[in-house]
Amino acid sequence: MIKPLIEFCASNMHHGTDEVMRRFEEDDDYETTEYGCLGNCGECYLSPYALVDGTIVAVDEVDQLYEAIIESLKQQQADREALDKLLDDLD
Numbered sequence: 001m002i003k004p005l006i007e008f009c010a011s012n013m014h015h016g017t018d019e020v021m022r023r024f025e026e027d028d029d030y031e032t033t034e035y036g037c038l039g040n041c042g043e044c045y046l047s048p049y050a051l052v053d054g055t056i057v058a059v060d061e062v063d064q065l066y067e068a069i070i071e072s073l074k075q076q077q078a079d080r081e082a083l084d085k086l087l088d089d090l091d
Contacts, residue, residue: 003031004073007051009038015048016062023066052076 008021024030040056043049048065049058052072059068 003029004053004076005031005033005051006053006069007038008032008034009040009044009049010034010036011041012038012044012049017048017050017065020048020050020062020065020069024069 006021006024008017021032021034024032038044038051040049040051043056043058047058047060048062049056050065050069051057052069053076055072055076057065057068057072059065
C-alpha cells in the first residue's frame with residue numbers, strides 16, 4: 001500500500017506546523033517530507049498549511065491542522081473509491 005505523502009514547508013514552521021509534522025512522522029502510516037519552500041508563499045505567510053498528496057490543506061489556527069489533514073486524507077480516499085466504482089460500472 002502506498003503511504004499518503006504529507007509535505008511541510010520549513011518557512012511555514014513559524015505557525016507551529018513543526019509539531020504537526022512530528023505527529024505524522026511518528027506514525028508509520030504516513031510519509032512526511034519537509035522542504036525549504038513549497039512554492040506557496042502567499043499561503044505560507046498567511047496560515048498554517050501542508051500539502052496532502054499534492055492538495056493544499058490550510059487552516060486558521062495550527063491546532064486545527066492535524067485534523068484537517070486527516071479529513072483531507074479521508075475525503076481523497078472516498079473520492080478514489082467513488083471513481084473506482086464508477087469505472088467498474090462502466091466496464
